[in-house]
Amino acid sequence: MRLLKWLLLLGLVLALILMWPRSEIPASFFEPHPVLAVPPERAGELLQVDDFIGRTPRPLDTYSYPIPLGEVGPSTPLFSGPKQYPFYCAWHQMGIEPPLVDNDQGYGVAIYTDDGVLPGYSKDCLHPSRLLWYRLSQDGTVAAYQGGALADDELLLRAELGTIQRYFYLLVMPVRADEFPLRTGQSQWNEKLIYQFHGGVGIGFRQGELRIERLLRNRASQLRQGYAVVSSSANRTSHSYHFLRAEEVARQVKQHFISLYGEPEMTIGIGGSGGGIAQYLLAQNAPGLLDAAIAQYSYPDMLSQVLYALDCDLLHNYYYFTADDKSFWQDWQHRQWIEGLSTVPDQQVRYQREISAIQLLSGIKPTPMDGATQCINAWFGLSSMVHNPHQGRLRPFVSAKLLQSTHWSYWEDLVDIYGRDQHGFAHSLWDNVGVPYGLQALRTGQLSPQQFIELNARIGSWLPQHQMQPERARFLPVWDTPIWLSAFGRHNMAPLKMSEAGIKVAPRYRANRDAVERAYRYGQLFVGELSIPVLDLRHYLDPVLDMHHLQPSFMARERLAKRGNDQWQRIWVSHPDYTPESEAFAAVVAWVRDGEAPAAASDRCFAADGQVIASGDDVWQQDGLCRQTYPVLSNSRQQAGAPSHGLLLQCALMPIEQALARGDFGAVDMTPWLNELDQLFPDGICDYQQPDLAYPLDWRYEED
Known part of the structure; x- marks a missing residue:
C-alpha cells in the first residue's frame, strides 16, 4: 500500500512536469x-583599509546638516x-x-x-x-x-x-x-x-x-x-x-x-538576528557610534553562520542521495552527531514530500526522516538564496534582461570588498578543504571508520560561482506555483569521481585567501575588538529548531576573551514565553551612566514566568545552572574538530600521517584506512591547533 502511494505521487509529479514543461519565471512573479x-x-x-577598519580614519562628511x-x-x-x-x-x-x-x-x-x-x-x-x-x-x-x-x-x-x-x-x-x-x-x-x-x-x-x-x-x-x-x-x-x-x-x-x-546622553542599539550582528560589528568597526548594545538572537557575524549553514544542504544531499545506507541517516540522533545543531524526534521535516518525490524521480526509494533537525528545518534553501549567483530571491524585482546579467548572491553584494575572480564573479569565502566532517563522532565510536570515510568522500562542496546554475523548477499556470525539480541545490554541488583508491570522492572548495583576509580587515568578521556594554539577549529556541540557536552567544564571548574584552558582554537567555527587554534597557543605561556593570547586568537566565533562574559569573560554566537549564549545542564545524569560537574560515592543513601521530583521531586506529584518507584529503587535513590561514599576520597575538 505504501509503495502504491509513492508510485501515485511519482506519477502526479511526472504528469505535472509533462503538462507544464516550462522553467522560465512567469511575468506575474516579477x-x-x-x-x-x-x-x-x-x-x-x-575606504582603503591597510590595518583594521576600527583603526582607520573615515573621510570628513561635508554635508551641511540638518537635511532641509x-x-x-x-x-x-x-x-x-x-x-x-x-x-x-x-x-x-x-x-x-x-x-x-x-x-x-x-x-x-x-x-x-x-x-x-x-x-x-x-x-x-x-x-x-x-x-x-x-x-x-x-x-x-x-x-x-x-x-x-x-x-x-x-x-x-x-x-x-x-x-x-x-x-x-x-x-x-x-x-x-x-x-x-x-x-x-x-x-x-x-x-x-x-x-x-x-x-x-x-x-x-x-x-x-x-x-x-x-x-x-x-x-x-x-x-x-x-x-x-x-x-x-x-x-x-x-x-x-x-x-x-x-x-x-x-x-x-x-x-x-x-x-x-x-x-x-547615550545611544543604545537594539535589534535581533541580523540586527544583533550589526551591533557587534558596528561597535567593533565604528567606535563611538553606539554607547551600548542590546543584541537579540545574535550571531557574531554573517560569515560565521554561513560557514556551517552552507554545510547543511551538502549533508542533506549525502543523507538522501549519495549515502550507501540512507536509512541510517534518517534517524535524527545520527544526524545530530554530524551537524551538532538541535534535533527533535516529534517534528516533521520541512518539504519532506517534495524531497521524497525528487528521490523517486532520481530512482531512489524515499527515505523519510524519523524526527527533524535544525539543519534542515531552519537552514533549508539558504544555499540558493545567498550563495547561488543565479538565484537570489525567488520573486525578481528587475527586468528579465537584468535578471540574467546580475549576480544575485551575498558575495556579489560585498564584491567591492571581497573582489572578483577571473570569471567576473565575486569571491565566495565559504571553504571546506581539509574539514573532517564527523570527527568527534568517530572519536566517540558513534561512527565507524567506514562511515567516516564515506561521509567525507561524498559530502563534497559547492561548485565555483561561475559553474553554478539556477534552481530547477517548473511553474504551474494560473497559480504560478513552483514545482522544484532540484533538492538542496544538489546540481550545484561538486560531482563524485572515482579515485585511485577505488572510492567515489567529491572534491572540496578552497576560498580565495586574500578575499578572506579583506573580510577580516574590513570588519565583516567579529574578532572581539569591542569596548562598549553588550547585553546578548535571546529566547532559548534550540528545542523548536529555530536558526537562532544559543551557541553563537558563546562564539562572541570567546572572541572577546581572546582580546581581553569579555568583561563588556553579558548573556541573558529566557524561556520563549518571557522577554526581559525592559530589564535589559535599565541594565545597560546604568552600565553606561556609571561606567561599570551593575549587578543587574550580570549573566543570567529566566523562566517562563520571568523569574531569574540563576545569575552571576558562573551560571554559564559547564556545571552552571543556566547552562544546565538551557544547554549550549554545537555545529558541523565544531563536530569536525574546529574551535568553538568559530573564527576559522580557512584552516591550516597537515599531512594525514601527522594527524595520526598526534592522536587527532582519538583512540580509533585509522592506519588501515591511510590510503583512503590520503585520497579524501590530498592536500592534508585541518590542523585546528593553528589559526585561520587568512587571519592577518600583523594581528597575531601571543594567545593566538
Missing part, C-alpha cells in the same frame, strides 16, 4: 515597478564603495508617493503620474524629507494624527522620513500636542537615543522599507519613557549584510539627528 536598466556611473569611494524639509539627504557614498545597481525602489511597500524622477534615459524604475503620464525614471529612489505624526495608545494602537485633542492614554509621536544614501531614514521623537506641527519640539525627550536595527537575510540591490507602525509598537515602552528612536532601511539585514554601507548610513542618520536635537 515585483511591481521593476528596475528596467542601470546607469553606467557608480559614484562613491571605498522637502529636500533629499546625501546620496553619494563617502567611504562604503560605489553605488550599487540595480537598485530597487520600495515606495509602494511603504505606501507613499513615488521617488523623485532623476533621469529620462530609462535607468531604474519608471515613474508614472496618477493619470498615467511618464515624466521619467528614478535610478536612486530619492525621497524628500517630510514629517509624519502618529498617536500611540496604551494598548499599542498606532494611528495617524492630524491635530486636535489627544486621549489621556495617547502619546503623540513626530516621525521624520526621508532618504540618506538612497535608503529610507526615520527619526521618532515623543512630543506634546502643543509642539504640533513643529519639527524641532523635544520637550518630552529624555536625552537618550535608541538606534533600531532589524534582521533578516538579504543580498543587496534594494532600498528596502521601514515598517513604521510596527517599529512604534515595538518601542512603545521606551517612547513613553522619553527615548527618541532612529532607524534606516540600510540597517535592516533582510536588505543587505554590507556592514560598511550600514555603518556609513548609521553615522549620517545620527549626525542628522544631532544637528536637530543635540548630542544624546
Whole structure:
C-alpha cells in the first residue's frame, strides 16, 4: 500500500512536469515597478583599509546638516564603495508617493503620474524629507494624527522620513500636542537615543522599507519613557549584510539627528538576528557610534553562520542521495552527531514530500526522516538564496534582461570588498578543504571508520560561482506555483569521481585567501575588538529548531576573551514565553551612566514566568545552572574538530600521517584506512591547533 502511494505521487509529479514543461519565471512573479536598466556611473569611494577598519580614519562628511524639509539627504557614498545597481525602489511597500524622477534615459524604475503620464525614471529612489505624526495608545494602537485633542492614554509621536544614501531614514521623537506641527519640539525627550536595527537575510540591490507602525509598537515602552528612536532601511539585514554601507548610513542618520536635537546622553542599539550582528560589528568597526548594545538572537557575524549553514544542504544531499545506507541517516540522533545543531524526534521535516518525490524521480526509494533537525528545518534553501549567483530571491524585482546579467548572491553584494575572480564573479569565502566532517563522532565510536570515510568522500562542496546554475523548477499556470525539480541545490554541488583508491570522492572548495583576509580587515568578521556594554539577549529556541540557536552567544564571548574584552558582554537567555527587554534597557543605561556593570547586568537566565533562574559569573560554566537549564549545542564545524569560537574560515592543513601521530583521531586506529584518507584529503587535513590561514599576520597575538 505504501509503495502504491509513492508510485501515485511519482506519477502526479511526472504528469505535472509533462503538462507544464516550462522553467522560465512567469511575468506575474516579477515585483511591481521593476528596475528596467542601470546607469553606467557608480559614484562613491571605498575606504582603503591597510590595518583594521576600527583603526582607520573615515573621510570628513561635508554635508551641511540638518537635511532641509522637502529636500533629499546625501546620496553619494563617502567611504562604503560605489553605488550599487540595480537598485530597487520600495515606495509602494511603504505606501507613499513615488521617488523623485532623476533621469529620462530609462535607468531604474519608471515613474508614472496618477493619470498615467511618464515624466521619467528614478535610478536612486530619492525621497524628500517630510514629517509624519502618529498617536500611540496604551494598548499599542498606532494611528495617524492630524491635530486636535489627544486621549489621556495617547502619546503623540513626530516621525521624520526621508532618504540618506538612497535608503529610507526615520527619526521618532515623543512630543506634546502643543509642539504640533513643529519639527524641532523635544520637550518630552529624555536625552537618550535608541538606534533600531532589524534582521533578516538579504543580498543587496534594494532600498528596502521601514515598517513604521510596527517599529512604534515595538518601542512603545521606551517612547513613553522619553527615548527618541532612529532607524534606516540600510540597517535592516533582510536588505543587505554590507556592514560598511550600514555603518556609513548609521553615522549620517545620527549626525542628522544631532544637528536637530543635540548630542544624546547615550545611544543604545537594539535589534535581533541580523540586527544583533550589526551591533557587534558596528561597535567593533565604528567606535563611538553606539554607547551600548542590546543584541537579540545574535550571531557574531554573517560569515560565521554561513560557514556551517552552507554545510547543511551538502549533508542533506549525502543523507538522501549519495549515502550507501540512507536509512541510517534518517534517524535524527545520527544526524545530530554530524551537524551538532538541535534535533527533535516529534517534528516533521520541512518539504519532506517534495524531497521524497525528487528521490523517486532520481530512482531512489524515499527515505523519510524519523524526527527533524535544525539543519534542515531552519537552514533549508539558504544555499540558493545567498550563495547561488543565479538565484537570489525567488520573486525578481528587475527586468528579465537584468535578471540574467546580475549576480544575485551575498558575495556579489560585498564584491567591492571581497573582489572578483577571473570569471567576473565575486569571491565566495565559504571553504571546506581539509574539514573532517564527523570527527568527534568517530572519536566517540558513534561512527565507524567506514562511515567516516564515506561521509567525507561524498559530502563534497559547492561548485565555483561561475559553474553554478539556477534552481530547477517548473511553474504551474494560473497559480504560478513552483514545482522544484532540484533538492538542496544538489546540481550545484561538486560531482563524485572515482579515485585511485577505488572510492567515489567529491572534491572540496578552497576560498580565495586574500578575499578572506579583506573580510577580516574590513570588519565583516567579529574578532572581539569591542569596548562598549553588550547585553546578548535571546529566547532559548534550540528545542523548536529555530536558526537562532544559543551557541553563537558563546562564539562572541570567546572572541572577546581572546582580546581581553569579555568583561563588556553579558548573556541573558529566557524561556520563549518571557522577554526581559525592559530589564535589559535599565541594565545597560546604568552600565553606561556609571561606567561599570551593575549587578543587574550580570549573566543570567529566566523562566517562563520571568523569574531569574540563576545569575552571576558562573551560571554559564559547564556545571552552571543556566547552562544546565538551557544547554549550549554545537555545529558541523565544531563536530569536525574546529574551535568553538568559530573564527576559522580557512584552516591550516597537515599531512594525514601527522594527524595520526598526534592522536587527532582519538583512540580509533585509522592506519588501515591511510590510503583512503590520503585520497579524501590530498592536500592534508585541518590542523585546528593553528589559526585561520587568512587571519592577518600583523594581528597575531601571543594567545593566538
